[in-house]
Amino acid sequence: MNPLPLYVAIPLGAAFLIPLLGVWWKKSGETLAPLSMLILAVMSMLQVSRPAAVYYMGGWVPPVGIALVSDGLSTLLLIAINVIGFLCILFSLKYMQTYTGLTKYYALFMLMVAGMNGVVVSGDLFNLYVFLEVASIASYALVAFGVGAEELEAGFKYLILGSVASVMLLFGIGTVYAVTGSLNMADVAREIAMRFGGEMNPALLLAGAFFLMGFGLKAALVPFHAWLPDAHPSAPAPISAMLSGVVIKSLGIYAICRVFFNVYGIGTGAGEAVIFANGMIAFALLSIIVGGLLAIGQWDYKRLLAYSSIGQVGYVMLGIGVGARVLATGGQLSIAGLAILGGLFHMFNHVAFKSLLFLSSGAIQYATGTRDMKQLGGLREKMPVTAFTTNMAALSIAGVPPFSGFWSKLVILVATIKAGHTAIAIVAIVFAFVTLVYYIKVQREILFGSVSKLVEKAKEVPALMYVPLILLAIACVGFGLLYPMVGVYILEPARDALMNGAEYIQLVLG
Amino acid sequence: MTVYFLCIVLLTMGLYCLVAKKNIVKKVLGIVIMDYAVNLYLIIVGYKSGGVAPIIEPDMPAATLERFVDPLPQAMVLTSIVIGLGVLSLMVAMCIRLYEKHGTFDMSVISKLRG
Numbered sequence: 169m170n171p172l173p174l175y176v177a178i179p180l181g182a183a184f185l186i187p188l189l190g191v192w193w194k195k196s197g198e199t200l201a202p203l204s205m206l207i208l209a210v211m212s213m214l215q216v217s218r219p220a221a222v223y224y225m226g227g228w229v230p231p232v233g234i235a236l237v238s239d240g241l242s243t244l245l246l247i248a249i250n251v252i253g254f255l256c257i258l259f260s261l262k263y264m265q266t267y268t269g270l271t272k273y274y275a276l277f278m279l280m281v282a283g284m285n286g287v288v289v290s291g292d293l294f295n296l297y298v299f300l301e302v303a304s305i306a307s308y309a310l311v312a313f314g315v316g317a318e319e320l321e322a323g324f325k326y327l328i329l330g331s332v333a334s335v336m337l338l339f340g341i342g343t344v345y346a347v348t349g350s351l352n353m354a355d356v357a358r359e360i361a362m363r364f365g366g367e368m369n370p371a372l373l374l375a376g377a378f379f380l381m382g383f384g385l386k387a388a389l390v391p392f393h394a395w396l397p398d399a400h401p402s403a404p405a406p407i408s409a410m411l412s413g414v415v416i417k418s419l420g421i422y423a424i425c426r427v428f429f430n431v432y433g434i435g436t437g438a439g440e441a442v443i444f445a446n447g448m449i450a451f452a453l454l455s456i457i458v459g460g461l462l463a464i465g466q467w468d469y470k471r472l473l474a475y476s477s478i479g480q481v482g483y484v485m486l487g488i489g490v491g492a493r494v495l496a497t498g499g500q501l502s503i504a505g506l507a508i509l510g511g512l513f514h515m516f517n518h519v520a521f522k523s524l525l526f527l528s529s530g531a532i533q534y535a536t537g538t539r540d541m542k543q544l545g546g547l548r549e550k551m552p553v554t555a556f557t558t559n560m561a562a563l564s565i566a567g568v569p570p571f572s573g574f575w576s577k578l579v580i581l582v583a584t585i586k587a588g589h590t591a592i593a594i595v596a597i598v599f600a601f602v603t604l605v606y607y608i609k610v611q612r613e614i615l616f617g618s619v620s621k622l623v624e625k626a627k628e629v630p631a632l633m634y635v636p637l638i639l640l641a642i643a644c645v646g647f648g649l650l651y652p653m654v655g656v657y658i659l660e661p662a663r664d665a666l667m668n669g670a671e672y673i674q675l676v677l678g
Numbered sequence: 679m680t681v682y683f684l685c686i687v688l689l690t691m692g693l694y695c696l697v698a699k700k701n702i703v704k705k706v707l708g709i710v711i712m713d714y715a716v717n718l719y720l721i722i723v724g725y726k727s728g729g730v731a732p733i734i735e736p737d738m739p740a741a742t743l744e745r746f747v748d749p750l751p752q753a754m755v756l757t758s759i760v761i762g763l764g765v766l767s768l769m770v771a772m773c774i775r776l777y778e779k780h781g782t783f784d785m786s787v788i789s790k791l792r793g
Contacts, residue, residue, distance in 0.1 A: 294754055294757070298757060298761065301761045301764075301765070305761075305764055305765060305768060308768060309768060312772060312775075315775060317776075317779045317780070317788075317790070318790065320772055320775050320776050320779060321776070321788055321789065321790065323772060324702065324769075324772045324773075324776060327765070327768065327769055327772065328696065328705060328709065328769075331709045331712075331713075331765055331769075332693070332696070332709070332712070334761075334765075335689075335709075335712045335713060335715075335716050338716045338720070338758060339689070339716050339719060341754075342716065342719050342720045342723055342751070342754070345723060345750070345751065345754075346723040351750070
């Protein structure tokens with residue numbers, strides 16, 4: 169049986185049942201949510217064995233019907249979303265006990281997962297938009313879940329900017345439909361390739377600009393990043409981990425990749441598509457610089473992590489943008505492949521270490537009651553597991569060998585230099601050191617140093633909270649050392665899906 | 679061509695309202711105007727003068743088939759309106775909560791986060 173519809177149906181069903189059963193059964197969320205996330209996580213891992221699959225909804229064959237499609241890239245994202253979702257739900261079981269309205273929390277969480285899975289498996293532009301809205305609305309509500317003054321303001325800001333992005337996306341989708349007469353991504357790609365021979369007509373260029381802006385806002389690329397440093401710290405810790413770990417990637421980076429590589433056919437098309445690749449590189453560089461510089465000055469641990477997310481997403485986008493530029497200018501395929509692989513690898517690593525860091529910030533807040541770095545210190549002695557795992561993630565994200573973050577940044581830099589962008593590579597190297605600087609600050613202020621007053625009373629968090637931390641820490645080391653396995657089974661199929669835009673058309677339309 | 683231009687004007691008006699107004703309710707209205715501009719745009723994309731509803735009946739003259747309007751943009755607009763309603767209700771609910779916290783709708787008073 170084709171599992172693709174289940175990725176949407178299971179979390180959507182759980183999101184419906186949890187508040188319904190919650191009227192009589194207080195524990196409905198705590199039971200149903202972990203159960204369905206466990207099923208999804210296992211399903212997504214099994215997907216690795218055969219990533220390419222198509223499901224025609226209601227048996228209608230595209231371009232008339234709506235298709236759910238998964239290929240290497242979708243599989244990579246499905247694994248990230250569902251595994252991290254499961255770990256965050258485990259963490260929530262204890263962490264969220266101080267909040268009220270838990271059935272609503274779990275229902276919104278499952279709705280967000282349903283939306284993200286939908287975005288990733290959708291083969292239709294308008295469906296992608298609808299699922300993106302489902303995930304976004306759930307995440308707006310989750311950011312404001314604490315309903316304090318700060319949470320509400322952050323949620324409202326996120327909501328307003330997110331709505332602008334949605335409006336832009338719908339405008340772009342409408343324009344693409346007006347030009348090509350189809351919404352199915354494979355069919356649109358074929359139309360663009362055949363009718364225009366890959367030539368971009370002005371309407372398609374306009375739509376592309378709207379897509380880059382809309383998805384760029386969801387991915388929090390600078391200059392569309394203003395909501396992220398408020399929204400991510402204000403959410404409850406497991407939600408911050410989801411937002412920084414997977415939401416910005418599945419709604420932003422994945423959608424950019426899918427639209428520009430598979431629909432616009434950046435590799436197969438004419439040279440005009442290079443303008444989008446240049447845009448990606450420019451936004452990526454800005455993100456690396458702004459995110460890095462602003463992170464240094466932060467004393468709120470979660471805010472520092474949020475700015476760091478902006479910078480790291482910049483690295484992901486840099487790899488993908490350089491790959492796109494090489495493809496669009498007709499450069500060597502091997503260099504393009506290397507750059508894209510680096511970008512995807514860094515994205516995969518960032519999912520692991522940034523989720524871990526945000527969960528650890530939750531654990532620290534749970535144990536000490538603060539996330540102000542000035543009031544923390546000497547955590548190593550009082551909370552050894554949290555401190556050790558946080559340290560692993562910090563070393564990994566800062567790019568210290570042999571952790572995974574080092575290898576992915578190295579691949580991106582090598583590919584950037586090979587593609588002839590030495591100046592860009594130098595900026596990226598300098599800001600890799602800036603990353604190191606602010607994670608050394610995290611180490612000094614939180615993990616090492618003298619034991620502060622608040623940490624004195626702290627105890628290690630319960631097992632339900634530190635088990636996800638340990639699993640993610642193993643992933644941080646494992647992705648680096650076991651690269652041959654991760655690379656061959658997960659990353660290379662994803663790279664191939666992006667490199668060969670025509671194969672996507674083949675897969676869907678037969 | 680003029681209708682498309684007016685559509686863009688409406689979109690920019692919404693964007694202006696969103697950026698320039700300090701009152702958060704007016705910001706919400708700005709979003710709503712932008713939403714409507716896009717819905718209007720989608721309707722214009724599918725518009726055909728003298729069009730008829732695309733319902734196929736037996737023994738239908740070929741000339742009628744020619745006059746069928748494209749139903750897909752209309753279906754998209756319906757979906758988009760429903761999504762817009764969902765977002766709008768969430769926005770209004772947040773406005774009410776913000777008013778309860780601060781006693782004002784003025785964003786410059788509410789705003790404490792540095793962004």
